[in-house]
Amino acid sequence: MAKKNDARNIILALDTSVSHCSVSLLQDEVLLAEKSNLMQKGQSEKLFAFIQCIFSEANLTLKDVKAIGVGVGPGNFTGLRIGISAAKGLAMALKIKVFGVNRFETLIETNQPTLALVATTEKSFYTQFFINKKPIKPPTESTRSEILKKNYLPNTIISGDSAIQIAKKLNLQHGANNSTPKSEKIGLIAQRHLENGGPNPAPLYIKGPDAKLPKEPIPLILGSNVQ
Amino acid sequence: MAKKNDARNIILALDTSVSHCSVSLLQDEVLLAEKSNLMQKGQSEKLFAFIQCIFSEANLTLKDVKAIGVGVGPGNFTGLRIGISAAKGLAMALKIKVFGVNRFETLIETNQPTLALVATTEKSFYTQFFINKKPIKPPTESTRSEILKKNYLPNTIISGDSAIQIAKKLNLQHGANNSTPKSEKIGLIAQRHLENGGPNPAPLYIKGPDAKLPKEPIPLILGSNVQ
Numbered sequence: 001m002a003k004k005n006d007a008r009n010i011i012l013a014l015d016t017s018v019s020h021c022s023v024s025l026l027q028d029e030v031l032l033a034e035k036s037n038l039m040q041k042g043q044s045e046k047l048f049a050f051i052q053c054i055f056s057e058a059n060l061t062l063k064d065v066k067a068i069g070v071g072v073g074p075g076n077f078t079g080l081r082i083g084i085s086a087a088k089g090l091a092m093a094l095k096i097k098v099f100g101v102n103r104f105e106t107l108i109e110t111n112q113p114t115l116a117l118v119a120t121t122e123k124s125f126y127t128q129f130f131i132n133k134k135p136i137k138p139p140t141e142s143t144r145s146e147i148l149k150k151n152y153l154p155n156t157i158i159s160g161d162s163a164i165q166i167a168k169k170l171n172l173q174h175g176a177n178n179s180t181p182k183s184e185k186i187g188l189i190a191q192r193h194l195e196n197g198g199p200n201p202a203p204l205y206i207k208g209p210d211a212k213l214p215k216e217p218i219p220l221i222l223g224s225n226v227q
Numbered sequence: 228m229a230k231k232n233d234a235r236n237i238i239l240a241l242d243t244s245v246s247h248c249s250v251s252l253l254q255d256e257v258l259l260a261e262k263s264n265l266m267q268k269g270q271s272e273k274l275f276a277f278i279q280c281i282f283s284e285a286n287l288t289l290k291d292v293k294a295i296g297v298g299v300g301p302g303n304f305t306g307l308r309i310g311i312s313a314a315k316g317l318a319m320a321l322k323i324k325v326f327g328v329n330r331f332e333t334l335i336e337t338n339q340p341t342l343a344l345v346a347t348t349e350k351s352f353y354t355q356f357f358i359n360k361k362p363i364k365p366p367t368e369s370t371r372s373e374i375l376k377k378n379y380l381p382n383t384i385i386s387g388d389s390a391i392q393i394a395k396k397l398n399l400q401h402g403a404n405n406s407t408p409k410s411e412k413i414g415l416i417a418q419r420h421l422e423n424g425g426p427n428p429a430p431l432y433i434k435g436p437d438a439k440l441p442k443e444p445i446p447l448i449l450g451s452n453v454q
Contacts (some may be wrong), residue, residue: 044308045429048315064319078305081271085309088275089316093289202272 009194010064012090013187014051016043016083017075017103022183023050025058029191031184033057044082062094067174071181072100073204074118074126074139084201099193100201104128104139106185107159109175115152117160128205139206148194221222237291237419239317240414241278243270243310244302244330249410250277252285256418258411261283271309289321296417298408299327300431301345301353301366311428320423326420327428331355331366333412334386336402342379344387345406353433366433 010032013024021043022036033054039046055061070087073080084100103117104126111132111156118126120141127147128139144162149168158167159175167174190198236261240251248264248270260281266273282288285286297314300307311327318325331343331353345353347368354374355366371389375396385394386402394401417425 044312048319051319075349078308082308082312084270085274085312086316090320092275092278093317094231122295186273 007012008064009191010060010088011050011067011069011187011191011194012062012065013069013072013101013183013190014047014083014087015181015186016047016086017071017080018180019076019079019168020180021046022181023047023054023168024183024187025054026191027058027188029188031187032060034184036183043079047086048084062090064092065094067091067096067190067194068098069101069183069186069193070098070201071106071183071186072102074103074206075181078134080203084203087201097194098201099184099190099198100204101180101181101189101193102139102204103160103181104130104135105189106181107176107179108133108157110157113153113156114175115147115156115158116179117147117158117163117166119161139204141206169206184220235291235417236293236417238288238294238296238418238421239278239289239292240296240328240410241274241299241310241314242410242413243274243406244298244300244307246303246306246406247407248277249408250274250281252281253286253411253412253414253418256288256327256415258286258414263395263410265391273378274313279315289317292321292323294323294417295325295419296328296410296413296420297325297328297334297428298410298413299428301330301347301433302408304433307430311430314428319435324421325428326425327419327431328408328413328416329366329431330387330406331357331362332410332416333408334403334406335360336386337384340380340383340393341402341408342374342383342385344385344390345376346391347390350425366431368433 009028011026015022019040020036020038020224024034026031033052035050067092068087070083072084087098103118107116108114108130116128120126123144125142126139127142129136147166152170152172157173157175160179163174163180236255238253242249246267247263247265252259262277263383273308295314295318297310297393299311314325330345334343334355335341341357347353350371352369353366354369355396356363374393379397379399384400384402387406390401
């Protein structure tokens with residue numbers, strides 16, 4: 001006898017890699033429920049409440065989930081590790097696949113050549129170029145003026161942080177105008193990975209010209225006990 | 228019909244709140260398997276492999292687990308959030324309880340009055356005083372000389388960082404001589420919580436006299452992609 005949800009491709013997607021907490025439930029590329037909030041901190045406290053909330057809204061349980069997608073950055077050092085740990089914990093207990101999805105991938109909408117931009121400072125970006133939704137090279141770090149000096153195919157789309165401004169200067173089309181990863185998009189990519197295979201979640205690091213690994217804060221944790 | 232493990236109190240305990248990754252499986256206060264390694268970073272990558280390892284060693288599966296205990300600090304900002312997220316993810320999917328256990332609690336061995344010490348710098352400590360395994364007040368920050376100036380009950384045990392030195396100066400007994408949380412101890416405390424109730428896991432913050440919240444590193448994450 002077929003189980004209730006055997007035919008249903010339910011995907012749970014989550015992202016805490018930047019200053020937000022975003023969770024989504026999708027079924028066969030349709031968004032069933034989503035909860036996203038901007039937050040500078042406290043993602044660790046909100047994430048599981050958000051997950052409970054979307055399952056209750058969609059009238060589903062964790063046992064219905066076929067695969068999990070999680071944002072792996074580049075992003076906030078602690079935040080993306082919170083998301084990856086939560087996703088791996090859920091997936092391990094549910095015995096389902098979990099895929100890592102990076103911010104560049106979430107910026108690609110079409111098969112057209114696309115330059116994905118993730119700002120690191122006002123004048124510096126991590127960039128990755130895609131054709132047919134496939135990355136051409138690993139992501140790299142470039143300044144705004146380096147980006148503006150390069151030549152692009154005429155049908156290139158600029159997507160991500162400062163996309164409108166940069167596309168205008170290059171006389172090209174633009175897609176999304178910021179790089180905050182949408183969990184819905186992470187879910188759609190995870191669904192593709194479920195069909196064709198995809199990467200395990202691991203934090204995405206990018207080698208920059210002046211690369212230094214960020215130091216973790218010292219063990220001092222001060223404040224008041226937060227439940 | 229009774230299920231295979233209904234009578235078994237299997238506890239999974241994990242700690243990544245300091246520079247190590249430590250996981251344990253316990254059954255009715257007996258340690259079944261443990262894996263602990265010191266590591267400055269990379270806990271996020273090792274934690275789930277360690278968990279798989281101890282389950283395989285104990286010939287058990289996640290479905291056998293009755294409750295999870297997780298170290299909540301005080302400790303490394305990112306590390307303790309990795310542990311809490313993983314524990315909450317596992318517990319949510321397994322529909323079991325998850326308890327937070329702090330470093331002070333793991334330093335208490337007996338019902339005797341105990342002063343638990345967690346070093347923040349060479350001369351400063353977070354301290355908490357216990358009688359009959361119960362904390363008398365919330366933890367606080369004290370300098371070494373403040374600790375040495377106070378009066379203690381004659382049967383007080385000093386436990387944690389620099390315990391031997393401080394106990395000697397105070398002419399008191401000492402317990403553990405460092406405060407690195409043992410996951411076995413976290414499991415024992417979680418088992419007690421399973422019987423009597425206990426706190427949800429949340430990062431432990433302590434208000435110090437010059438308290439400043441540590442700033443999270445900026446979103447720059449540099450290096451090479453690590454799987």
